[in-house]
Amino acid sequence: MVDLLAGLLPPFVxxxxxxxxxxxxxxxxxxxxxxxxxxxxxxxxxxxQLRKGPxxxxxxxxxxxxxxxxxxxxxxxxxxTNSNPVIFIGAxxxxxxxxxxxxxxxxxxxxxVLADINVxxxxxxxxxxMGVYGIVMAGWASNSKYAxxxxxxxxxxxxxxxxxxxxxxxxxxxxxxxxNLSDVVLAQxxxxxxxPHLPMFFIFLISGLxxxxxxxxxxxxxxAELVAGYNVEYSAMAFALFFLxxxxxxxxxxxxxxxxxxxxxxxxxxxxxxxxxxxxxxxFLKICFVMFxxxxxxxTFPRYRYDQLMRLGWKVFLPFSLIWLVLTASVLTxxxxxxxxx
Amino acid sequence: MxxxxxxxxxxxxxxxxxVMVISARNPVNSVLxxxxxxxxxxxxxxxLGAEFLAMVLVVVYVGxxxxxxxxxxxxxxxxxxxxREGFLQYLPTGALIAVVLLVELLAMVGGWAxxxxxxxxxxxxxxxxDQATNIVALGxxxxxxxxxxxxxxxxxxxxxxxxxxxxxxxxxxxxxxxxIADQVAxxxxxxxxxxxxxxxxI
Numbered sequence: 001m002v003d004l005l006a007g008l009l010p011p012f013v014x015x016x017x018x019x020x021x022x023x024x025x026x027x028x029x030x031x032x033x034x035x036x037x038x039x040x041x042x043x044x045x046x047x048x049q050l051r052k053g054p055x056x057x058x059x060x061x062x063x064x065x066x067x068x069x070x071x072x073x074x075x076x077x078x079x080x081t082n083s084n085p086v087i088f089i090g091a092x093x094x095x096x097x098x099x100x101x102x103x104x105x106x107x108x109x110x111x112x113v114l115a116d117i118n119v120x121x122x123x124x125x126x127x128x129x130m131g132v133y134g135i136v137m138a139g140w141a142s143n144s145k146y147a148x149x150x151x152x153x154x155x156x157x158x159x160x161x162x163x164x165x166x167x168x169x170x171x172x173x174x175x176x177x178x179x180n181l182s183d184v185v186l187a188q189x190x191x192x193x194x195x196p197h198l199p200m201f202f203i204f205l206i207s208g209l210x211x212x213x214x215x216x217x218x219x220x221x222x223x224a225e226l227v228a229g230y231n232v233e234y235s236a237m238a239f240a241l242f243f244l245x246x247x248x249x250x251x252x253x254x255x256x257x258x259x260x261x262x263x264x265x266x267x268x269x270x271x272x273x274x275x276x277x278x279x280x281x282x283x284f285l286k287i288c289f290v291m292f293x294x295x296x297x298x299x300t301f302p303r304y305r306y307d308q309l310m311r312l313g314w315k316v317f318l319p320f321s322l323i324w325l326v327l328t329a330s331v332l333t334x335x336x337x338x339x340x341x342x
Numbered sequence: 343m344x345x346x347x348x349x350x351x352x353x354x355x356x357x358x359x360x361v362m363v364i365s366a367r368n369p370v371n372s373v374l375x376x377x378x379x380x381x382x383x384x385x386x387x388x389x390l391g392a393e394f395l396a397m398v399l400v401v402v403y404v405g406x407x408x409x410x411x412x413x414x415x416x417x418x419x420x421x422x423x424x425x426r427e428g429f430l431q432y433l434p435t436g437a438l439i440a441v442v443l444l445v446e447l448l449a450m451v452g453g454w455a456x457x458x459x460x461x462x463x464x465x466x467x468x469x470x471x472d473q474a475t476n477i478v479a480l481g482x483x484x485x486x487x488x489x490x491x492x493x494x495x496x497x498x499x500x501x502x503x504x505x506x507x508x509x510x511x512x513x514x515x516x517x518x519x520x521x522i523a524d525q526v527a528x529x530x531x532x533x534x535x536x537x538x539x540x541x542x543x544i
Contacts, residue, residue, distance in 0.1 A: 012344075087374070118475045122397035129405025133377070136409070140370060140416050148416075155413055159406060179477060307520070 034247040035065035048299040075236035087141035092241035095134030099248035102127040107182045109265045109279035120181035132158040135230045142233035150229025154220035160313035161210040167321035168204045171328045172260050177339025185264030192263040201261045208253040215298040258286035352385040369415045377408045394477045
């Protein structure tokens with residue numbers, strides 16, 4: 001049947017169809033995962049605060065995310081009077097688009113990747129560095145003080161933490177000798193990078209929290225001072241797009257942490273009960289683990305003060321990751337462990 | 343054919359966005375058009391097979407430089423009418439620069455046409471694409487033949503950075519700053535403890 005269809009259509013059209021199907025196969029589970037991440041967040045934080053969390057809609061409250069989505073879907077989109085309508089509508093779309101498009105290079109298993117490009121790490125870095133525009137544009141176009149302040153804070157914060165994320169990425173890719181994400185995972189067959197690069201793992205995780213505007217670095221949307229930050233003027237689907245984009249970015253951070261430090265799709269040990277579990281499931285479990293840390297942090301730590309946030313980024317993480325990069329390069333050269341590629 | 347179509351799409355958007363950068367009334371819109379131009383130039387690099395340059399263009403220009411532009415422009419309180427006033431005055435200078443750039447570009451194209459082996463000379467030190475990806479090729483060139491120039495450009499950036507800090511930094515007096523080391527170094531003895539009577543306050 002498939003061969004027959006492939007024969008009928010010109011090869012170009014056929015390839016296009018295959019790619020579209022692959023994209024849907026990535027985006028659909030991703031959106032479901034985003035929906036249930038919000039559910040997991042409320043349940044986990046509920047448990048940590050001795051509450052029950054959502055438990056009314058559906059069995060165990062499992063339909064709660066659907067109900068929330070439906071609510072946002074049927075609400076009215078409000079355009080503030082003096083806003084810039086094109087940018088105002090464009091900002092959430094950009095955020096959502098960027099959150100999805102980064103998943104194109106994430107390898108779910110050996111060869112199971114939409115675009116196996118040789119600059120995968122840089123691509124992710126480029127896309128995540130563009131994520132700030134959605135928030136800044138939203139803050140500016142809303143024509144509101146709170147939204148504007150939220151947008152500015154977010155811009156400064158994301159640019160600061162991107163620098164140390166960059167150095168962490170360079171340390172890892174020095175050890176791998178390739179920017180392809182599949183190569184990064186395969187290089188961890190003997191030892192996950194969390195062991196040699198343990199401090200970098202923590203820096204990456206914390207910078208990831210700052211990069212995705214998560215608590216304790218959620219200053220752009222600090223309720224106490226900015227009402228809700230950059231998205232205060234947004235309602236209905238426009239708000240939902242921000243929300244989905246933000247959670248998809250969190251999942252992306254989880255996936256990146258898993259791929260860079262926790263061995264991606266590789267099993268914990270390469271022995272019988274572990275290597276029978278398929279690769280994508282391993283990746284899923286690792287992402288769940290990182291997501292749990294994200295939620296755990298949110299339930300545990302109070303919000304950072306803004307100057308402390310900047311101090312942590314520029315005066316602690318940046319020098320430390322720079323020193324670690326030099327150390328990595330020195331150790332690799334001294335012991336002759338430099339990967340020989342190309 | 344398909345590649346040519348995509349090339350024309352990218353270059354048309356770059357040129358269109360470039361025109362919009364200088365003609366947009368609102369400076370914030372100008373910066374956003376500039377970002378669109380950067381992004382599509384990255385697309386052109388991708389078409390050339392220079393994926394490293396494309397990604398670096400997006401990371402550096404879109405992800406960092408333009409964010410700072412936007413950051414500054416958003417906070418400026420610009421009177422848009424005043425902003426346009428000197429337009430005709432600056433036009434001759436702008437046109438002159440444009441002519442210089444055009445002549446240089448034409449000279450480049452001329453060099454291409456008159457000396458066909460120029461391209462071969464440029465390509466000589468780089469291995470072909472099937473031997474090494476262009477990141478590896480670039481790294482092998484930059485860190486061997488051109489290492490001094492690479493270091494020199496790094497030094498220039500460092501000097502620029504120090505200069506900027508020196509020019510903008512002013513030490514203000516009377517500002518309370520948090521010194522983390524002092525806080526951490528405090529002991530129970532150096533802490534000030536006071537008994538507060540109820541209903542009195544300090």
